[in-house]
Amino acid sequence: MSALPTLLNLLFAAVVLFVAPSLAYQPLSDTQLKAIPAPLNSDFDIKTGALLAPILIPRVPGTPGQAKVQKHFVDFFSRELPEWDISWQNSTATTPLSGKKQIPFQNLIFRREPPWTKERGPGRAALLTLVAHYDSKISPEGFIGATDSAAPCAVLMHVARTVEGYLKKVYEKGVSGELGKEGREDPKREVGVQILLLDGEEAFKEWTDTDSLYGARSLSEEWENTPYPALSRFANPIRQIDLFVLLDLLGSADPGVPSYFQTTHWAYKNMATVEARMRALGLLESKPKDPFLPEAGKLKEHFGRAYVGDDHQPFMAKGAPVLHMIPTPFPHVWHKIEDDGEHLDLPTVRDWARIVTAFTIEYLEATTGEAGAAGGGKEGKGEDAAAAAAKQGTTDGEEKAGEGAGKGP
Ligand SMILES: [Zn+2]
Numbered sequence: 001m002s003a004l005p006t007l008l009n010l011l012f013a014a015v016v017l018f019v020a021p022s023l024a025y026q027p028l029s030d031t032q033l034k035a036i037p038a039p040l041n042s043d044f045d046i047k048t049g050a051l052l053a054p055i056l057i058p059r060v061p062g063t064p065g066q067a068k069v070q071k072h073f074v075d076f077f078s079r080e081l082p083e084w085d086i087s088w089q090n091s092t093a094t095t096p097l098s099g100k101k102q103i104p105f106q107n108l109i110f111r112r113e114p115p116w117t118k119e120r121g122p123g124r125a126a127l128l129t130l131v132a133h134y135d136s137k138i139s140p141e142g143f144i145g146a147t148d149s150a151a152p153c154a155v156l157m158h159v160a161r162t163v164e165g166y167l168k169k170v171y172e173k174g175v176s177g178e179l180g181k182e183g184r185e186d187p188k189r190e191v192g193v194q195i196l197l198l199d200g201e202e203a204f205k206e207w208t209d210t211d212s213l214y215g216a217r218s219l220s221e222e223w224e225n226t227p228y229p230a231l232s233r234f235a236n237p238i239r240q241i242d243l244f245v246l247l248d249l250l251g252s253a254d255p256g257v258p259s260y261f262q263t264t265h266w267a268y269k270n271m272a273t274v275e276a277r278m279r280a281l282g283l284l285e286s287k288p289k290d291p292f293l294p295e296a297g298k299l300k301e302h303f304g305r306a307y308v309g310d311d312h313q314p315f316m317a318k319g320a321p322v323l324h325m326i327p328t329p330f331p332h333v334w335h336k337i338e339d340d341g342e343h344l345d346l347p348t349v350r351d352w353a354r355i356v357t358a359f360t361i362e363y364l365e366a367t368t369g370e371a372g373a374a375g376g377g378k379e380g381k382g383e384d385a386a387a388a389a390a391k392q393g394t395t396d397g398e399e400k401a402g403e404g405a406g407k408g409p
Contacts, residue, residue: 025270025362025363025365026362026365026367027270027273027362028358028361028362028367030277030281032361032367033274033277033278033281033283033358034281034283036162036354036357036358036361037162037165038283038350038354039158039350039353039354041346041350043154043158044154044158044346044349044350044353046146046341046342046344046346047341049154051076051154051157051158052150052151052154052341052349053341054068054069054072055069055072055134055150055153055154056144056146056150056340056341057069057144058136058142058143058144059134059135059136059145060135060136060137060138061103061104061105061106061135061199061200061214062098062103062104065136066104066106066135066199069134069153070106070108070134073108073110073134073153073157073197074086074108076157077110077160080161081110081112081160081161081164083112083164083167083168084110084111084112084160084164085109085110085111085112086108086109086110087108087109087111088106088107088108088109089106089107089109089215089218089219089222090104090105090106090107091104091105091214091215091218091222092104092105093105093200093214093218095204095205095211095214096204096205096206096211097138097204097205098204103200103214105199105200105214105215105218106199106215107196107197107198107199107215107216107218107219108134108196108197109194109195109196110160110194110195110197111127111192111193111194111195112160112164112167112192112193112194113125113127113192113193114171114174114189114190114191114192115171115174115175116174116175116189116190117190117192121229121232122228122229122232123228123229123232123233123234123235123236123237123240124190124232124233124234125190125191125192125233125240126187126190126191126192126233126234126240126242127191127192127193127194127240127241127242128191128192128193128194128242128243128245128360128363128364129193129194129195129196129241129242129243129244129245129320130156130159130193130194130195130196130245130247130356130360131195131196131197131198131244131245131246131247131311131312132149132152132153132155132156132196132197132198132246132247132248133149133197133198133199133200133201133202133215133216133248133311134149134150134153134197134198134199135198135199135200135201135202135215136148136150136202137202137203137335138202138204140336140337142337143335143337143339144339144340144341145202145339146251146333146339146340146341146343146344147249147250147251147252147331147333147334147339147344148202148248148249148334148335148339149201149247149248149249149250150251151250151251151344151349151352152247152248152250152251152352153197154349154353155247155250155349155352155353155356156195156197156247156356158353158357159195159353159356159357159360160193160195162357163193163357163360163361163364163366166361166364166366166367166368167193167364167366169368170364170365170366170367170368173368174189187233190233191242191364191365192364193360193364196219198215198216198219198311199214199215200213200214200215200216201213201214201215201216201310201311207309212309213309213310213311213313213314215311216311216312216313216314216315217314220238220314220315220317220318221314223236223237223238223318224236224238224318238315238318238319238320239319241315241320241321242321243264243267243321243322243323243363244312244315244316244320244321244322244323245267245322245323245325245356246310246311246312246322246323246324246325246326247325247326247352247356248310248311248324248325248326249326249327249330249331249334250325250326250327250348250349250352251331251344251345251348251349251352252327252331252332252333252343252344252345252348253286253288253345253347253348254288254289254290254348255288255292255327255331255348256290256292256294256327256328256329257292257293257294257325257326257327257328258294258295258298258328259293259295259296259298259303260307260308260322260324261303261307261321261322261323261324262300262303263321264321264322264323265298265303267321267323267363268293268295268296268323269296270359270362270363271293271323271325271355271356271359272291272293272294272295272296273296274355274358274359274362275291275292275293275355276291276296278354278355278358279291283354284351284354284355285347285350285351286345286347286348286351287347288348292348292351292352292355307324308324308326308328310324310326312324325356
């Protein structure tokens with residue numbers, strides 16, 4: 001009879017782990033915020049920037065531009081971030097303009113998880129999931145989509161490279177501390193990060209349920225139907241998404257990103273706190289009239305059910321918690337030929353890179369307690385406790401699906 005209790009215990013443990021919040025969210029101290037490497041102008045120059053410039057081309061699915069930017073992303077991760085796993089998720093579909101021709105949609109997934117969860121097999125690590133779409137709209141002809149979403153893709157590349165500098169130390173320390181050994185499992189240390197660069201977000205003709213979100217629909221469906229082995233911590237890759245942070249239409253001056261979802265308002269507040277603290281410390285370049293994230297104080301009763309249609313929808317419908325980083329109103333260049341490199345506000349782009357990087361480091365608790373990297377400063381402690389409490393109540397995968405608002409971006 002000894003096998004039965006063991007099995008039950010394991011099942012119980014799996015259930016408990018599934019509903020437990022993955023991390024408490026650890027604010028950085030002022031010293032730590034100041035120490036985060038800043039984005040380089042040479043990465044974000046619109047003509048020569050190593051990260052940004054190669055994305056500022058038309059990149060419509062099924063065209064050579066699509067292949068060029070894919071190569072840019074894959075080359076970057078293979079060359080600079082060899083610890084990150086690269087995978088593709090491919091599908092094809094006809095579009096209202098393609099007739100019977102199948103158009104390829106190719107999502108890219110870049111994943112970094114602790115060595116000790118990787119060792120135990122798939123479905124162990126909760127994943128902070130940072131997302132942007134890399135395709136560009138087919139019209140008007142020559143459309144670049146600098147805010148939509150070339151700049152967000154470049155921001156995520158910067159985030160990945162900067163955060164890796166922290167994760168490497170944390171993961172090395174974890175391994176030497178025998179976190180990977182049997183009997184030392186700790187869900188608080190089973191957290192990683194993945195970046196999704198999605199294809200086919202844009203409509204070819206007119207935004208409808210079937211003419212839009214080609215990549216996101218395919219990936220979310222595949223993930224929902226790819227169960228992990230029994231007794232994994234998570235049932236499938238959708239469940240593994242700790243928080244789905246979608247960046248879209250970012251790069252124009254004076255963005256105002258509302259808090260769209262009450263269930264992830266705890267994360268919004270953390271991001272807004274990062275922005276406010278970095279501004280107060282003089283770490284941001286832009287001088288907006290209002291904060292990028294002005295709704296940290298939004299009251300419960302002010303959350304409606306409207307949201308902006310975008311790549312998060314199919315994931316949200318399947319239970320992923322979503323933080324949608326898209327300004328309302330949209331940039332004035334939205335879906336116009338003027339949404340090009342020249343119309344980007346680069347201080348704003350670089351500030352987004354700074355804010356999302358700091359948020360990610362805090363989220364992953366990617367500090368080692370080494371010089372200048374002690375646990376969060378005392379100015380952050382109250383927020384930490386509040387965030388942890390708020391998060392506890394929101395990661396159980398309920399909520400979802402409001403009434404979709406009008407057009408997607
Ligand atoms: Zn768009």
